[in-house]
Amino acid sequence: MLPDQLDVKVTSQPLHGSGVLRFVRECPPYRWAAGLCSVFGIQSRSLTVAVPYLWLLAFFLAPFLIVFKLSFSEILIAMPPYAPLYEMAEDGYLQITLHLENYSLLFQDDLYWKSYVSSLEIAIVSTMLTLMVGFPIAYGMARAPRPWRLPLMMMVILPFWTSFLIRVYAWIGILKPEGFLNMFLTWLGVIDEPLIILHTNIAVYIGIVYSYLPFMILPLYANLEKMDISLLEAAADLGCTPFKAFWKITFPLAMPGIIAGCFLVFIPAVGEFVIPDLLGGSSTLMIGKTLWAEFFNNRDWPLSSAVAVVLLLLLVVPIVWFQRLQAKREAQLN
Amino acid sequence: MAEASSQARKVWAPWNEPGAKPFVRIEGVTKKFGSFVAVDNISLDIYEREFYSLLGPSGCGKTTLLRMLAGFEMPSTGRIIIDGEDMSTVPPHKRPVNMMFQSYALFPHMTVEQNIAFGLKQDHLPKADIAERVERMINLVQLNKFAKRKPEQLSGGQKQRVALARSLAKKPKILLLDEPLGALDKKLREETQFELMNIQEKLGVTFIIVTHDQEEAMTVSSRIAVMNHGCVEQVATPSEIYEYPNSRLVAQFIGDVNIMESRIAEVLPDRARLNVVGIDAPVQTGRSVNAAPGEIAWVAIRPEKMVVSLTPPADTSVNCLSGVVWDIGYLGKLSVFHVRLEDKSIVTVAQTNRKRETERTITWEDKVYVTWSPDAAVVLLA
Structure with missing residues (x-):
């Protein structure tokens, strides 16, 4: 039986504790830290953002500035092997000597710009190849039955548990004239004499595609897995063949994943040293190899610093351009 | 039909x-x-x-x-x-x-x-x-x-x-x-x-x-x-x-319904008589039933097709249940009464609030009579 009226007493509960504890509970440190920030006109949100900024400052910007400073120096047979950038002159003046010949040499000696061009070419071709190999794998993973997905993902990541150097080195055994690949093809009867793959650019492409494939697959998989299958059903329902639906729906929607994967492969591939050194031939020009030779063989720290600075500019420019494009597209949307 | x-x-x-x-x-x-x-x-x-x-x-x-x-x-x-x-x-x-x-x-x-x-x-x-x-x-x-x-x-x-x-x-x-x-x-x-x-x-x-x-x-x-x-x-x-x-x-899935397990007493060409199991209340329907006397069937009546009243109807021998008001729901256009019968089962009756009134004439614990016309009851065999 329900009573005609319900008497509900609402009483405010007193906060437990007293003194310092109570003060901390009611006014925790993050709260007054935020309050302190707001006094100086800083939003507390910017404190959270500060963490990545500090990291980048310490481990990216500071080393870069050191390299940048080095690139204006001059080679010296000493330890360290470069001339100091500024000296205290006798009469209390600070003397700064900037050497620009490192940069001018990069443009005069065609070894360097050829290395850059060849690096970009190899990186672009191998990024495209990685995309062509990685997309079907990522697509298959994203469409696999749910319990299979995690094991498949593990299998993609598993090679990382072995040394990168050893994995690249193993390819020598596969690709060399008397290696596994040639033995297998000869046994099949496809070829009569061994294919020369090792110490050519083809071996470099194979090495880069193999090594960087996970970096392409993971962002693509993350993107494709999110895609709503009913979009493809809707396309089919509206008269679109499965092949066309792929190009009209799946591919455009996978674009962010494709771009992320391509950047993750392209950027390290441009500066790659180990793969061209182990698998490439003497004719394989890559800026990573050139930089190694300048730094370790010629001990020319200033010149190799200049090589590194120009490489960074070469990579930053397309990224900035891309981000601008993205921002423009977003602005158009709104 | x-x-x-x-x-x-x-x-x-x-x-x-x-x-x-x-x-x-x-x-x-x-x-x-x-x-x-x-x-x-x-x-x-x-x-x-x-x-x-x-x-x-x-x-x-x-x-x-x-x-x-x-x-x-x-x-x-x-x-x-x-x-x-x-x-x-x-x-x-x-x-x-x-x-x-x-x-x-x-x-x-x-x-x-x-x-x-x-x-x-x-x-x-x-x-x-x-x-x-x-x-x-x-x-x-x-x-x-x-x-x-x-x-x-x-x-x-x-x-x-x-x-x-x-x-x-x-x-x-x-x-x-x-x-x-x-x-x-x-x-x-x-x-x-x-x-x-x-x-x-x-x-x-x-x-x-x-x-x-x-x-x-x-x-x-x-x-x-x-x-x-x-x-x-x-x-x-x-x-x-x-x-x-x-x-x-189907009756339960579409709308609200009172379903009472009953035993068929008599089948005639134009009507049927049943007895609700447990309270032994006789029910008469307006259609014949395709079943034999003695079989179990279910009488289904929609809440809005029933009437609840404080005074007993003229004929309490058929299509009439008595009980006490267990609960009342006021929904604005409707009032829903939950009437508890002798065997403690609940019958739901919905009544349109035709008159404007804030004082209910029927309230909790009242003894009431629930009646319906023979057309209102549907006999379900499954």
């Missing part, structure tokens, strides 16, 4: 005409996923221009049946014939049906216009024709202001209208709607139900709608197929289903 009255008033009801040809024939269709039978040997006929509802609780197989019509799933056995053509070997992109998805499935990288034009482009129509048709669809669903927007910039109701326009743009013979209004709030849903009915009437397209919302099915449908566990329980017009359900399951 419903059939007699509909014929007398020339109501559009092709399913009652002997010569009418069904537009969609579902013939003995079964769909199994592994060992799970999602759809169990269903046969249905759906006629042109119908607004046909597949109604049932979630997991009853209604969506699977709809997806087989669209071609996303293939029947394990049986076949589907649309407009005289066997659909067994026809892939989804070649079927004369379009579907409005539960999630709307709008292409996020295309504007409203591009979404609506997508299906037309697949048919390689001339550009001018596409533009004209798209404009007509946008006018139909009143989205003129939003034509250049992308789906993420639209509200739920607007997305739903884009989805409708997109699925209607190709002038399908049949439009399949999968829980089309599920994501909308109640008020918008009610408005859209009427909008859907208007559009259906205007275009003359056959609509097949899947829903678990019985009110929605009642409002929009020409006929409803009530489904449960992969089987069809009953196919009838909304009023037939409500007034003459063929089983306890």
Whole structure:
């Protein structure tokens, strides 16, 4: 039986504790830290953002500035092997000597710009190849039955548990004239004499595609897995063949994943040293190899610093351009 | 009877005409996923221009049946014939049906216009024709202001209208709607139900709608197929289903109902007498029953067809229960009384609040009488 009226007493509960504890509970440190920030006109949100900024400052910007400073120096047979950038002159003046010949040499000696061009070419071709190999794998993973997905993902990541150097080195055994690949093809009867793959650019492409494939697959998989299958059903329902639906729906929607994967492969591939050194031939020009030779063989720290600075500019420019494009597209949307 | 009255008033009801040809024939269709039978040997006929509802609780197989019509799933056995053509070997992109998805499935990288034009482009129509048709669809669903927007910039109701326009743009013979209004709030849903009915009437397209919302099915449908566990329980017009359900399951699924287990006492050509088990109350019905005396049957009476009163009726020997008021629900236009009988079972009675009054004449713990006319009771054998 329900009573005609319900008497509900609402009483405010007193906060437990007293003194310092109570003060901390009611006014925790993050709260007054935020309050302190707001006094100086800083939003507390910017404190959270500060963490990545500090990291980048310490481990990216500071080393870069050191390299940048080095690139204006001059080679010296000493330890360290470069001339100091500024000296205290006798009469209390600070003397700064900037050497620009490192940069001018990069443009005069065609070894360097050829290395850059060849690096970009190899990186672009191998990024495209990685995309062509990685997309079907990522697509298959994203469409696999749910319990299979995690094991498949593990299998993609598993090679990382072995040394990168050893994995690249193993390819020598596969690709060399008397290696596994040639033995297998000869046994099949496809070829009569061994294919020369090792110490050519083809071996470099194979090495880069193999090594960087996970970096392409993971962002693509993350993107494709999110895609709503009913979009493809809707396309089919509206008269679109499965092949066309792929190009009209799946591919455009996978674009962010494709771009992320391509950047993750392209950027390290441009500066790659180990793969061209182990698998490439003497004719394989890559800026990573050139930089190694300048730094370790010629001990020319200033010149190799200049090589590194120009490489960074070469990579930053397309990224900035891309981000601008993205921002423009977003602005158009709104 | 419903059939007699509909014929007398020339109501559009092709399913009652002997010569009418069904537009969609579902013939003995079964769909199994592994060992799970999602759809169990269903046969249905759906006629042109119908607004046909597949109604049932979630997991009853209604969506699977709809997806087989669209071609996303293939029947394990049986076949589907649309407009005289066997659909067994026809892939989804070649079927004369379009579907409005539960999630709307709008292409996020295309504007409203591009979404609506997508299906037309697949048919390689001339550009001018596409533009004209798209404009007509946008006018139909009143989205003129939003034509250049992308789906993420639209509200739920607007997305739903884009989805409708997109699925209607190709002038399908049949439009399949999968829980089309599920994501909308109640008020918008009610408005859209009427909008859907208007559009259906205007275009003359056959609509097949899947829903678990019985009110929605009642409002929009020409006929409803009530489904449960992969089987069809009953196919009838909304009023037939409500007034003459063929089983306890259908009666309980559509609206509120009091169901009392009874034993049949006497069967006559124009009426039947039963006794409610437990309280031994005699019930007389206005129709005969296809069962023998002594068998168990269930008397179903809708709450609004019962009357509750403080004074005993003239004849308390039949169609009359007595008990005490256990609970009262005031719903504004209705008051719902829960009356507790001798055997502690509860009967629900709904009464329209015709008079304006804040003081109830009947209140808790009152001894009351519940009565109904012989027509109100339906005898269910299952």
